[in-house]
Amino acid sequence: MFSLSTTVQPQVTVPLSHLINAFHSPKNTFISVNASVSQNQHRDVAPEHEVPSNEPALNLRDLGLSELKIGQIHQLVENLLPGFCKSKNVSSHWHTSHVSAQSFFENKYGYLDIFSTLRSSCLYRQHPKTLQNICSDLQYWPVFIQCRGFKTLKSRTRRLQSTSERLAETQNIAPSFVKGFLLRDRGSDVESLDKLMKTKNIPEAHQDAFKTGFAEGFLKAQALTQKTNDSLRRTRLILFVLLLFGIYGLLKNPFLSVRFRTTTGLDSAVDPVQMKNVTFEHVKGVEEAKQELQEVVEFLKNPQKFTVLGGKLPKGILLVGPPGTGKTLLARAVAGEADVPFYYASGSEFDEMFVGVGASRIRNLFREAKANSPCVIFIDELDSVGGKRIESPMHPYSRQTINQLLAEMDGFKPNEGVIIIGATNFPEALDNALIRPGRFDMQVTVPRPDVRGRTEILKWYLNKIKFDQSVDPEIIARGTVGFSGAELENLVNQAALKAAVDGKEMVTMKELEFSKDKILMGPERRSVEIDNKNKTITAYHESGHAIIAYYTKDAMPINKATIMPRGPTLGHVSLLPENDRWNETRAQLLAQMDVSMGGRVAEELIFGTDHITTGASSDFDNATKIAKRMVTKFGMSEKLGVMTYSDTGKLSPETQSAIEQEIRILLRDSYERAKHILKTHAKEHKNLAEALLTYETLDAKEIQIVLEGKKLEVR
Ligand SMILES: Nc1ncnc2c1ncn2[C@@H]1O[C@H](COP(=O)(O)OP(=O)(O)OP(=O)(O)O)[C@@H](O)[C@H]1O
Ligand SMILES: [Zn+2]
Incomplete structure (x- = not known):
């Protein structure tokens, strides 16, 4: 089988067997000309040469498959255009560069670019419609006529036709799947195909369909091979990368690397x-x-x-x-x-x-x-x-x-x-x-810093950021008992980040307090939806703590009260020791217990015994711990005397129950004191709870204003 090629269009093998027959006996049925003939091909067609539409038209798609020998092409052209092959070398004013281009093509490739010739302008003028149809089909079915045994001076050219060089030449213009197609030994394919058709006795009417199916199957297989090759290439790449990682990992292995280091002496x-x-x-x-x-x-x-x-x-x-x-x-x-x-x-x-x-x-x-x-x-x-x-x-x-x-x-x-x-x-x-x-x-x-040390550390790190003059590092230092230098550095950094997020130009006490609470109690939970009833209970509970702290002589000063949920809590009151406490007095410990009791007492007084909540459990934990230590460690119980009781599990049942009773008395007395204070200051308690419901968070000054019965400035 011959294949034809043009230098400007993609190459596809083309069925040409019926071409000869078709040229010998053109069909009388009219087949429309493909409308998408390129502008390029129209260029030479002058409108006055249009032929009437009833002239028989040819379309290559109607042609079957067969083999076309080189002599047959000339015969074909001679039949179609008598005298053309003889006259093509005669110079005329119509074809100039076309002829030289063709001879160049012939010299280079060793065969005649018959279709380029067919498209030449002089031929158009002689047989416009027929050629137009052929050429329009050639647009879609460009062909490649291989010229074997063409004896000219182009022995080198023939060498060029070796598989690889031919591929190189056609590389830029042929789609990849076609290349694979071209590289196959077409002769044997066709032979076996024809043989197959003969042995299988395929009726002539079905032969075209058979061939089409064969070609489709071949192209699909070609595409599959391409796909397999791609995935193979990808797998190889992945394996290569893994290998590199493996080598890197081995080098990083401490055993190997140290051996390397010790031998080189460089570690x-x-x-x-x-x-x-x-x-x-x-x-x-x-x-x-x-x-x-x-x-x-x-x-x-x-x-x-x-x-x-x-x-x-x-x-x-x-x-x-x-x-x-x-x-x-x-x-x-x-x-x-x-x-x-x-x-x-x-x-x-x-x-x-x-x-x-x-x-x-x-x-x-x-x-x-x-x-x-x-x-x-x-x-x-x-x-x-x-x-x-x-x-x-x-x-x-x-x-x-x-x-x-x-x-x-x-x-x-x-x-x-x-x-x-x-x-x-x-x-x-x-x-x-x-x-x-x-x-x-x-x-x-190297101990954890005391309040003075914390103040110094805070000042040192505050000086590295922009902060407002109203910032008092000592207040933050007082509220950060047990913080290490690294934690204080982190506190200042978090405050700076918070200020940046809020679009502020300087860090204020608000941001420092915020980051302190975040470190101590976890992040704020602004997204939690808390219903009004729970908010009200929390407000009264927290104000209860605050009122006791405010009206108890030995309690620590209040720093802040809030009903903003944070970490596991729904609200909290923070108290600030004036100084790091090295020792605590009995009165101070009792005051701490009273403040802890304030939350539950407030719930009971405002909402009634049936409506007390689970929210006071950590308060009771705290109060119980203080009471227990007072009895068993600090010798602060008259009944049990100045004796320590470290492992209460090993004590006699009587001593155990005596300890329990003393702890219970301390807690009960504390509860009663708290109740008394809250009953006495019921009005202040209510005012503070309402202020918390309005403002969510109140600092020490604001709490004082509310408790003194003054109006808070609207924020
Ligand atoms: N006393 C301090 N003064 C200033 N900065 C401090 C102080 N303590 C800690 N920091 C800050 O905290 C960072 C961490 O501290 P550092 O690594 O020295 O602690 P460390 O005691 O060695 O901790 P670890 O025991 O975990 O190794 C320091 O780089 C410094 O920025
Ligand atoms: Zn509480």
Whole structure:
């Protein structure tokens, strides 16, 4: 089978068998010309050459499949256009570049571009309608006539027709599925197809349908192959990426990486961190710890001063304190003050599953530090490397690691200029060998800051943001008992974020209070829909607490009352101690119990005994705890005397019941006192509850205004 090709259109093999017959005996039925003939092809057709529409028209779609030999093309053209093949070389004013273009094509490809010739303008003028129909079909069925055995000078051209080159030539214009089609050995396909049709005795009328089906099946298979190839390519890509990740993971494996590090002697874990910018100035509220560390700074600055006098400085300093109190910051400040390198390592880095890895990391760290003395080695979470040497399946080599640490600490002289600072939250978990003299023999406690320390820390971090002059850090400090430095830093940061979210230019007390409550009690739950009845109960309950606090002499001053749900609560009253309380008096403890009782008493007085709620359970918890401690710990019960009762479960039944009775009396008396106050100040109680229902949150000043019977300014 021949295939024809044009250089400008997509190539498709075309059935040509009936073409010859068709040209020999054109059908008399009129088949309309395809309307979408391109403008390009119309260009040469002059309107005056239009033929009457009753002239027989041809359409290639009516033609069947067969083989067309090269000689037959000429015969075909000769039949169709007698004398054309002879006259085509005769120059005329009609065809100029067309002829040269065709001969160029013929020279290049080794066969005649018969359809281009058919479309030439002179032919149009002679046989306009017939050619127009043929060409219009060619638009959709461009063909490729392969010219085998065409003996000319184009041996190279024939070589060019080798499969790959032919593909390269047609690459830009043929759709991918057609390329696959072209690359197949068409001869054998057709042979087997014809053979198949013969052996299966397919009637002639069905042969076309058979072939169409065959071709459709082939194209579908082609598309499927393409799809399979695509997915194969994708799978290969995914496998490649996974392989890369695998290799990366292996390199990251501590065992492998440490082996690498130890062989090269370069361990990134022991690169010093220069902390020149951190000094004692940056650490607030831990004055005692700073003073103790000051002498270490002096030693690092001038070791000779100490050696001359023969004194020995501790090799290791253990910083002990709750998380976030500034232990790491202090260690950095020591290095920063002395202007020496700071080597940071976390104990958990040494805690490895693989034999020798933790130990070798410790060796590397000390080798590096000794080479750069004077310097500071800081080991955070010392308990995870220096915990008691217990063999456990989880930490099979921890003993080796600690031993290595001990050996390293013993291995350098006290005045070598290396100071090891360890930090831990659990000093009691440390191996005894670590804390004996000569190792971590100096302990510095870093406690949670007191009210003064908290004020300093708050001021330090407030100075890093924009805040309003009305902000009083001391008030926030008073309300943040037990906060660590890190928590205070977080409080200020949260307030700044809140101000930004609310579109404010500066942080005010409101934002600071907001973030304090958020940290203490969880986020506000503005979205919860609370019905009016529950809101009213909450307002009276909270005002009950506030009234007792306000009218009880030894109670803490009120800071705020709110009925805004937050965390698990529907509202709360916050009280502020004037100072951190180191001791509490009996009267203060009783006042705390009374304030706790205020909520339930208020519910009972306003809504009646049948309508008391479950909302007071945590108040009772609180009051009961105070009463229990007064009786069993603080010796504040006359009946039980000045004796402590630690494990109440082991006590005699009589003592247990005596304790219970004393606790009950304390609670009952407290309840009665609260009732008395609320009955006495029923009017103020009502006013405060209504103000809370209107304004949701009231600060100390506003509560005072309401309780003094004055009107609140409309906000
Ligand atoms: N006393 C303080 N003064 C100023 N900032 C502090 C203070 N304490 C903590 N911070 C802030 O909190 C951050 C965390 O503190 P740091 O890491 O030093 O605590 P830590 O005691 O080492 O905690 P951990 O025991 O969890 O390691 C510090 O970087 C600093 O910003
Ligand atoms: Zn309450």
